[in-house]
Amino acid sequence: MVDNYAIILIxxxxxxxxxxxxxxxxxxxxxxxxxxxxxxxxxxxxxxxxPLKGRYTPxxxxxxxxxxxxxxxxxFLFPWAVAFDQLGLFGLVEMVxxxxxxxxxxxxxxxxxxxxxx
Amino acid sequence: xxxxxxVEYVVKxxxxxxxxxxxxxxxxxxxxxxxxxxxxxxxxxxVGPGGLLQPVADGVKLLFKxxxxxxxxxxxxxxxxxxxxxVAALVTFAVIPVGPGGVNLFGYRxxxxxxxxxxxxxxVLAMSSLGVYGIVLAGYASxxxxxxxxxxxxxxQLISYELSLGLSLVGVxxxxxxxxxxxxxxxxxxxxxxxxxxxxxxxxxxAFIIYAISGVAETNRAPFDLVEAEQELVGGYHTEYTGLRFxxxxxxxxxxxxxxxxxxxxxxxxxxxxxFFGGPWWLLLKIALLLTGYVLLRATLxxxxxxxxxxxxxxxxxxxxxxxxxxxxxxxxxxG
Amino acid sequence: xxxxxxxxxxxxxxxxxxVAVGAMIALLADLFIPPARRPALGxxxxxxxxxxxxxxxxxxxxxxxRLAFANMIAVDRFGLFVTIxxxxxxxxxxxxxxxxxxxxxxxxxxxxxxxxxxxxxMILLAFANDLITFFIALEILSLGLYILAGSARGRAVSQxxxxxxxxxxxxxxxxxxxxxxxxxGATGTTNFTALRVALEGSGxxxxxxxxxxxxxxxxxxxxxxxLAPFHMWTPDVYSGAPTAVTAFMSVGTKVATFAALLRxxxxxxxxxxxxxxxxxxxxxxxxxxxxxxxxxxxxNIKRMLAYSSIGxxxxxxxxxxxxxxxxxxxxxxxxxxxLFYLLAYTFMNLGAFAVVVALARPDDERLDLDRDYAGxxxxxxxxxxxxxxxxxxxxxxxxxxxxxxxxxxxxxxxEAGYWPLAVVGVLTSAVALAFYLRVVVRMYAGExxxxxxxxxxxxxxxxxxxAVCLVATIQFGIxxxxxxxxxxxxxxxxxx
Numbered sequence: 031m032v033d034n035y036a037i038i039l040i041x042x043x044x045x046x047x048x049x050x051x052x053x054x055x056x057x058x059x060x061x062x063x064x065x066x067x068x069x070x071x072x073x074x075x076x077x078x079x080x081p082l083k084g085r086y087t088p089x090x091x092x093x094x095x096x097x098x099x100x101x102x103x104x105x106f107l108f109p110w111a112v113a114f115d116q117l118g119l120f121g122l123v124e125m126v127x128x129x130x131x132x133x134x135x136x137x138x139x140x141x142x143x144x145x146x147x148x
Numbered sequence: 149x150x151x152x153x154x155v156e157y158v159v160k161x162x163x164x165x166x167x168x169x170x171x172x173x174x175x176x177x178x179x180x181x182x183x184x185x186x187x188x189x190x191x192x193x194x195v196g197p198g199g200l201l202q203p204v205a206d207g208v209k210l211l212f213k214x215x216x217x218x219x220x221x222x223x224x225x226x227x228x229x230x231x232x233x234x235v236a237a238l239v240t241f242a243v244i245p246v247g248p249g250g251v252n253l254f255g256y257r258x259x260x261x262x263x264x265x266x267x268x269x270x271x272v273l274a275m276s277s278l279g280v281y282g283i284v285l286a287g288y289a290s291x292x293x294x295x296x297x298x299x300x301x302x303x304x305q306l307i308s309y310e311l312s313l314g315l316s317l318v319g320v321x322x323x324x325x326x327x328x329x330x331x332x333x334x335x336x337x338x339x340x341x342x343x344x345x346x347x348x349x350x351x352x353x354x355a356f357i358i359y360a361i362s363g364v365a366e367t368n369r370a371p372f373d374l375v376e377a378e379q380e381l382v383g384g385y386h387t388e389y390t391g392l393r394f395x396x397x398x399x400x401x402x403x404x405x406x407x408x409x410x411x412x413x414x415x416x417x418x419x420x421x422x423x424f425f426g427g428p429w430w431l432l433l434k435i436a437l438l439l440t441g442y443v444l445l446r447a448t449l450x451x452x453x454x455x456x457x458x459x460x461x462x463x464x465x466x467x468x469x470x471x472x473x474x475x476x477x478x479x480x481x482x483x484g
Numbered sequence: 485x486x487x488x489x490x491x492x493x494x495x496x497x498x499x500x501x502x503v504a505v506g507a508m509i510a511l512l513a514d515l516f517i518p519p520a521r522r523p524a525l526g527x528x529x530x531x532x533x534x535x536x537x538x539x540x541x542x543x544x545x546x547x548x549x550r551l552a553f554a555n556m557i558a559v560d561r562f563g564l565f566v567t568i569x570x571x572x573x574x575x576x577x578x579x580x581x582x583x584x585x586x587x588x589x590x591x592x593x594x595x596x597x598x599x600x601x602x603x604x605x606m607i608l609l610a611f612a613n614d615l616i617t618f619f620i621a622l623e624i625l626s627l628g629l630y631i632l633a634g635s636a637r638g639r640a641v642s643q644x645x646x647x648x649x650x651x652x653x654x655x656x657x658x659x660x661x662x663x664x665x666x667x668x669g670a671t672g673t674t675n676f677t678a679l680r681v682a683l684e685g686s687g688x689x690x691x692x693x694x695x696x697x698x699x700x701x702x703x704x705x706x707x708x709x710x711l712a713p714f715h716m717w718t719p720d721v722y723s724g725a726p727t728a729v730t731a732f733m734s735v736g737t738k739v740a741t742f743a744a745l746l747r748x749x750x751x752x753x754x755x756x757x758x759x760x761x762x763x764x765x766x767x768x769x770x771x772x773x774x775x776x777x778x779x780x781x782x783x784n785i786k787r788m789l790a791y792s793s794i795g796x797x798x799x800x801x802x803x804x805x806x807x808x809x810x811x812x813x814x815x816x817x818x819x820x821x822x823l824f825y826l827l828a829y830t831f832m833n834l835g836a837f838a839v840v841v842a843l844a845r846p847d848d849e850r851l852d853l854d855r856d857y858a859g860x861x862x863x864x865x866x867x868x869x870x871x872x873x874x875x876x877x878x879x880x881x882x883x884x885x886x887x888x889x890x891x892x893x894x895x896x897x898x899e900a901g902y903w904p905l906a907v908v909g910v911l912t913s914a915v916a917l918a919f920y921l922r923v924v925v926r927m928y929a930g931e932x933x934x935x936x937x938x939x940x941x942x943x944x945x946x947x948x949x950x951a952v953c954l955v956a957t958i959q960f961g962i963x964x965x966x967x968x969x970x971x972x973x974x975x976x977x978x979x980x
Contacts, residue, residue, distance in 0.1 A: 037157050039455075041157070041238075048162075108270065108327065111318045114480065136467075147454065
């Protein structure tokens with residue numbers, strides 16, 4: 031089985047080689063005539079008014095936290111699913127409990143407006 | 149691992165890459181043609197017979213475009229971002245079996261897959277998560293408002309739908325008892341009543357629907373293409389990219405479509421299995437059908453608003469996918 | 485591949501389950517009941533803790549000690565005693581909070597569920613028989629407290645308190661986890677029972693990995709217990725957090741963490757006695773001196789109580805150091821004095837904080853010793869008398885629980901041969917009287933600044949807390965037999 035990961039590595043290297051080839055051809059043949067206007071960030075055709083401050087709504091942050099919680103849940107569910115036929119009813123009860131606890135958190139997030147996007 | 153093996157794997161990788169790049173090129177043409185037909189137009193038909201050389205012309209054009217690097221970008225990340233997107237998209241395909249193992253090909257015995265990871269499903273999910281980095285970094289490194297907002301929106305959308313995508317697979321895993329894509333395909337061999345194929349879509353219809361919807365969202369395709377909503381965000385995270393660098397993002401998007409379709413075929417539609425002729429042809433046919441579905445979606449549906457998109461992902465798909473898991477578990481326990 | 489479901493013994497962790505389920509019900513209920521009805525959640529939480537105490541009593545008489553969940557949890561009378569003390573502290577803190585929350589407009593429903601989750605962490609901590617369980621329990625406990633400390637969202641000091649607590653708490657977890665991994669690397673196990681077996685008569689006791697791991701774990705403990713010189717966060721966190729929260733975290737956390745420390749060092753690492761007792765010996769001396777000296781200069785009552793709690797932790801630590809398992813009689817005296825001191829500390833400290841809560845109203849700002857406490861006896865004689873009792877008890881004046889606790893601790897230290905600890909303890913106790921008595925003097929001899937104001941009415945739940953703490957403080961000082969017998973009965977730290 032170790033070999034399989036080596037194969038993946040070979041694939042990645044091949045992909046990288048391919049990409050490098052593609053990009054280096056591009057460097058050889060394409061023109062390069064920069065002008066100050068050309069090098070500005072895009073601002074709908076008018077000169078840049080103010081620099082980028084990089085502030086954005088905290089909702090993205092909330093979504094990211096929720097994602098982490100539920101993604102970990104998914105990771106827990108994967109091995110459970112694979113072993114499910116051996117666990118039987120025990121596995122079912124345990125997992126339903128697990129999901130219920132998470133759903134309580136989900137209901138909380140929903141009610142408190144963490145899923146609102148306005 | 150001998151030198152011969154390494155050559156074999158390099159050749160196989162190259163075949164996959166060339167296949168995917170060709171698929172990407174002609175997918176763009178197919179899409180433009182089909183959307184044209186839906187809108188009672190012809191689509192591109194000037195370059196080559198029936199427009200068949202259009203992708204080649206596009207490629208050459210992109211190759212000769214200037215690569216403009218705007219001032220103020222974080223250059224290493226700026227260059228890394230498209231590379232990550234493409235590598236993640238291409239490498240995902242490595243674990244998808246396109247045919248049975250141990251086939252005689254030109255007098256050479258080989259398996260019709262590149263790698264048979266025993267955690268293939270996890271690998272696919274991990275790679276698709278890696279793809280998010282490309283988008284976030286592109287948005288962050290570009291030093292542009294549109295890029296930043298586009299990147300953030302894209303990553304929020306991707307992670308939201310990744311949840312239901314991953315959870316929709318749990319049902320299939322419970323039926324198979326394995327994370328290996330080969331085992332999953334083999335689990336779908338045979339028929340019920342002699343003529344109905346034992347495809348998982350028939351026992352996991354809800355999971356397939358959730359997977360299909362999440363898959364469309366994961367690839368940022370219409371009606372979930374808010375990432376590139378021209379009216380609000382110009383080009384989204386790739387606003388500041390030109391020429392080949394821009395083409396790489398485009399390439400990643402289309403290759404992801406192919407991969408998501410291939411994965412849908414593998415997980416729910418029996419993979420390369422089918423009556424009359426087996427192997428890669430059935431897989432190709434299934435992928436082509438699913439891609440047609442993609443294009444038709446784009447041709448017919450308007451774009452969602454962003455709040456609708458997030459609500460749908462978090463309030464509809466996520467509970468549904470959990471429900472699907474519980475139903476599947478109860479079903480397995482009851483039916484043995 | 486065969487997978488056998490582990491046996492599970494839900495009865496063994498009944499107190500934990502009751503509190504955790506209660507927390508979840510409270511969390512859900514909060515989402516659906518109108519804000520005006522939220523105080524009911526407090527009484528629900530109170531009921532949950534009382535039911536959990538009932539479960540502890542049931543287990544006390546039942547089949548203990550027993551190991552459960554693959555030896556990750558040890559249910560024994562030691563753990564049950566600590567759990568009961570924790571639950572009493574929690575119940576009193578909840579009563580303390582009901583009116584406090586309404587007055588401060590902190591009636592966010594997360595408060596009581598978080599408190600219950602924190603208590604569930606404390607219970608798990610008392611039962612933890614594995615470094616992993618222990619770590620998870622500490623995480624549960626701390627995460628809740630971080631948020632509770634910042635629950636007065638509108639006040640900058642509360643936010644500062646939460647952030648400070650969070651940063652230093654996470655930092656200390658780093659020590660703990662790293663130490664755990666080193667111990668695992670040296671011995672191949674994280675389980676207390678297995679550790680004990682692995683270390684007995686093995687050549688491992690000089691293993692540098694193991695000793696480094698032990699040192700790091702002890703540093704983690706020292707952070708959590710606010711032992712000097714790892715106490716820097718305590719005054720700011722205690723004084724910034726809403727007073728009811730401070731009361732809760734000053735007792736519950738200490739009690740449960742001390743229990744875990746005692747279980748770790750005596751239950752799992754008796755073979756390393758020479759190493760950990762030396763380390764804790766130094767910590768105890770520094771803690772007693774620093775905590776009590778620093779308290780003298782404080783004018784803010786909450787900061788003073790924070791430093792006082794550091795000093796008190798030093799006294800408990802003295803008894804922990806004396807818990808040498810090679811000397812059975814001494815060890816028993818030392819361990820029972822730890823338990824008794826924690827019980828006494830819970831009542832007297834909570835009582836003191838209850839008075840602070842009562843006086844700090846209406847805005848949780850009246851905390852200055854000179855300005856707000858001077859002349860209290862004339863305005864509110866009952867409150868002043870109660871505060872005097874708690875101060876005297878914390879200072880260790882005879883006929884109070886604090887005196888009995890100190891007596892037991894110092895006697896155990898002398899019996900175990902640690903007379904320097906006892907000497908430092910007595911001396912610092914004398915120093916400590918300076919600031920405890922100063923409060924009493926201010927209250928009875930000072931000139932009141934708020935003389936024109938009508939004395940604030942003490943709400944009924946708060947009065948109940950004061951009464952319980954007062955009775956317990958005096959009762960345990962005069963007739964310590966009942967809790968002491970229970971503490972002696974609780975000495976069976978589950979051994980293999």
